[in-house]
Amino acid sequence: MITAERTIDSRPKDTASRTKAVALFVRGLVKRYRDGTEANRGIDLDVQFGELLSILGPNGAGKTTFLRQITTELLPTRGSISIFGIDPINSPREAKRKMGIMPQEAGLFETLRAREHLELFARFKGLNRAQARRSAGDVIHELELDAESSKRVGDLSGGQRRRILIGLALLGDPPLLVLDEPTTGLDPNSRRAVWSVIRKRVARGCTVVLSTHYIEEAERLSDRIAIIDEGRMIATGTLEALLARLKQSYRLTYRNSADELIVRYFGKFAEAQRYACEWQIPEYSLVRASLEDVYFELTGHRFTENESAKENECRV
Numbered sequence: 001m002i003t004a005e006r007t008i009d010s011r012p013k014d015t016a017s018r019t020k021a022v023a024l025f026v027r028g029l030v031k032r033y034r035d036g037t038e039a040n041r042g043i044d045l046d047v048q049f050g051e052l053l054s055i056l057g058p059n060g061a062g063k064t065t066f067l068r069q070i071t072t073e074l075l076p077t078r079g080s081i082s083i084f085g086i087d088p089i090n091s092p093r094e095a096k097r098k099m100g101i102m103p104q105e106a107g108l109f110e111t112l113r114a115r116e117h118l119e120l121f122a123r124f125k126g127l128n129r130a131q132a133r134r135s136a137g138d139v140i141h142e143l144e145l146d147a148e149s150s151k152r153v154g155d156l157s158g159g160q161r162r163r164i165l166i167g168l169a170l171l172g173d174p175p176l177l178v179l180d181e182p183t184t185g186l187d188p189n190s191r192r193a194v195w196s197v198i199r200k201r202v203a204r205g206c207t208v209v210l211s212t213h214y215i216e217e218a219e220r221l222s223d224r225i226a227i228i229d230e231g232r233m234i235a236t237g238t239l240e241a242l243l244a245r246l247k248q249s250y251r252l253t254y255r256n257s258a259d260e261l262i263v264r265y266f267g268k269f270a271e272a273q274r275y276a277c278e279w280q281i282p283e284y285s286l287v288r289a290s291l292e293d294v295y296f297e298l299t300g301h302r303f304t305e306n307e308s309a310k311e312n313e314c315r316v
Contacts, residue, residue: 022046022082023176023207024070029079031065039065041231043079052198052208054218056291057228058303063211064104066228067180070209071101083176097126100169104180104211110154114145114164117153122171132171139167142197159186166194170201177201179210183217195221215292215303225291229299242294251293252276254284265289 024047031040039062047053057063068074070081072092081088088095109117115136122132140149143163148156153164166182177198183191198221202208212218218225219239226236235242243249248265252272256262266272272286295303 023049023051023084024209025080025082026070027080029066029069029081030077031062031069031074032077039231040069040076043228043231043233045226045233045236047207047209049207050202050205051223052202052210052221053224053226054222055209055211055226055228056213056215056218056295057211058213061228062231063213063228064180065231067178067209067211068103071099071103071178072096073103098174098176100171100174100177102165102169102177102179102182104184106165108153108161108164111152113150113152114156114160115140115149117164118167118171121168125172127172135171135173136167139170142170142200143167144193159190162186163190163194166197170197173201173204173206175206177206177208177210179208181211181213183212183214191217213303215290219291227295227298229295234298235294239291242291243289246289246294246297249289250286251289252284252286254281265293 024045026043026045029040029043030038032038041062043066045053055063055066065074069076070083070088072088072095075089083095084098086095086098109120112120118136118139119132122135123129127135140146143166145160145163145167148160153161156164162182162185166179169177169179179198182198183194186194195217198208198210202223210221222239224236224238225242227234227242235245246265248267250266250269250272252264252266252275254262254276264272264275266275269286276284276286292303
């Protein structure tokens with residue numbers, strides 16, 4: 001495999017055969033901009049065939065930069081990528097034929113009707129007229145856009161337009177979906193509908209890599225979760241494996257007499273209950289720690305800073 005800087009690959013000779021055993025294989029990926037900013041810092045990642053992997057991180061963590069290198073939109077500064085054994089740096093067209101891509105933001109043709117838009121892009125993907133019509137119809141039904149199929153794209157709501165973008169990625173049943181924050185801006189019902197569509201694609205053998213800044217989305221949707229922070233991939237694993245990394249896996253939350261939100265962690269459920277009883281806390285929440293707590297444990301800072309300002313939360 002040839003790396004982005006065209007240096008000699010010094011990895012073992014069996015690397016090529018190992019990369020064919022996974023859908024996506026990334027090693028040492030770095031993206032450095034001209035001003036010296038490193039958006040990605042030596043990322044390694046394997047994604048198995050038929051796996052749904054969520055890349056979790058706050059805005060600015062480097063998720064979008066990482067995905068844009070996979071989809072050939074950005075050239076890595078250093079590192080190597082393989083998609084079903086194809087090097088997207090050297091063979092971008094061949095690699096893109098394997099992918100359905102949804103960028104975080106993209107323009108749509110406002111004057112086209114929703115069905116026309118999907119059929120047009122299906123033709124761009126190489127489908128003939130009948131195939132394009134059939135694929136567009138399937139996607140419209142999957143994303144619950146039947147009532148909007150004859151409306152002009154410019155007349156659709158923001159959530160409906162978001163689903164059109166998702167639909168463009170689904171056209172032609174690509175074996176790999178790369179989705180950058182696909183459910184941003186969707187209401188809870190629409191978000192769950194999109195989750196259902198993605199799960200069905202995985203059940204049919206599709207591999208999915210998506211980025212998200214929703215903790216719940218990563219917890220409920222993923223086979224595995226990769227956590228990215230400040231351009232580094234700091235942890236990868238199943239939800240259960242990530243939660244197992246916590247030394248104190250029960251979270252007690254309550255408000256003190258000054259109406260400050262207090263959060264304490266305990267290793268055992270009984271310990272947390274005993275603490276609440278000893279301090280005579282009248283109202284509290286006691287739950288198993290979440291993925292957000294894992295993120296806090298690994299990084300030393302909370303996942304969503306805006307929530308801390310609202311809640312005036314104190315961790316003790």
